Amino acid sequence: MGYDNEAMRRFAGIERGDNRIPDETTILDFRHLLERHGLTKGIFADVKTHLADKGITLLSGTLVDATIIDAPSSTKNKAGARDPEKSSTKKGNDWFFGMKAHVSVDADSRVTHSLDTSTAKLHDSQVWDDLLHGEETSVWADKGYVSAERDAAFTEEGKVWGIMRKAPKGGQLHPVHAQINRVMAMMRAKIEHPFRVLKRQFAYVKTHYRGLAKNRAQFFTVFAFGNLFLVRPRLIA
Template sequence: MKQQTLAQGSFELYRKPTKREKFLNDMEQVIPWQALHDLLVPYYPKAGNGRPPVGLMKMLRLHFLQHWYNLSDPGLEEALYESESMRRFAGIDLGCEPVPDETTILRFRRMLEEHDLGRRLFAEVGRILQERGIKVSGGTIVDATIIAAPSSTKNADKKRDPEMRSTKKGNQWHFGMKLHIGVDSKTGLIHSAAASSANVHDSEVLPDLLHGNETRVYGDSAYRDQAQTIRRKAPHAKDFTQARAYRNRPLTESETTANRTKSTTRAKVEHPFLVIKRLWGFAKVRYRGIAKNATRAYVACALANLFLARRCAALQRA
């Protein structure tokens, strides 16, 4: 074990672990660090004539901290200087080295975006979870959520992000993008994800959210009348999407009862959204363009799966 420097030592006798420290310790245990490191190694800069690159494992840890605490590049640099628990998680000792600057953090994020590595990290985490015994069942719950984007034109370009769009939900208009997910009905974990502008109807992305071996597909009324689409992607799946009432045709008693029963299963799709949007703050886009925010969304989905599965005995033994 590496010896602590004076900068790392603590003389606080009455200190107790914080929620942040407990959370970071949990994530330290469940994240498959070596597998994710090996996935990124071919794309990470090698040492050459210039300044030696910061260790890949350290940059991966910094990137995850940026997700969990919804920090900008300069905000993460500031937070690391301020928070001892975050530095400990990242393996930074201020007695030996400085915190990587915001430009280094930016370049790592752009590397992920350039090579579409967010999607590959999500797929790799899914593969590892299945390898450890957390299998995908025959039921899939599909849903989408709106990620808001700034609608103001008070910026340097004097215009809104051209890739974001408006959509109406209820009686309110929203501007931004959508995150679409397919969630396993048994485990509540995300097995498929996609990103689009907000004006894309939920049902248009439905085929991308199915793995093909479903026996049941759950969804809200936005996915109604998609039985043929479901059957083309998953031939053995039954349509368990919500029935919808119309002005001249209210729901029958049996349809109301069926909707209520479906909702008990469909509610699981809200758990990943709770983690990604409420706990980790991805309710608003941070970058311009769908691709950059899609990379963030895929990494967030991967981390959310690990967070939701962290109490699983199979994952803890690995």
């Protein structure tokens, strides 16, 4: 995500060959400063405040999901081992090695309002409470987040528990629940928008650093920029 990225160069207003481009040491020192003081989380929060000032509020429904970010599995390093803070997990019939970005997205604006990270093997449902802002009128997620306890706690009048229905163990999903899932799937599709920006616009398909802390710091910056990208038509209107 440096000045070799066309989108980032345009955002910063610099071009290749521009003598204003800082050298790699300066960029590295600046990144370490951001990481050491937790400033990227502040950038993420400031962007949300800016959007709220522009009338883009985050108080409607919340969509919750996680995406796997692959990490290099090479052992060609000084330690002769894979990154100890990353892990393997199976999705479908495929195995992945890396970490997860857990996000919650406003159902109306598609803006990411909360973010967390973990090693890849942590089950998505283990990261939940920190992803809700507490004023949701509806919550939407896939069946991996099914929880009778959470369902019971979200039964106030006017609230919607939009968690995909799960078939009983050894049984089949009831046709009514299958229809409900199809409706929920259309709503949940909105959460793919921030992930698409992360992986397509910003080409973030693999972790850039060893360990979780450095990548976590970068995620806050990338998702902050992603929020601005997603609502750019409303900001310049």
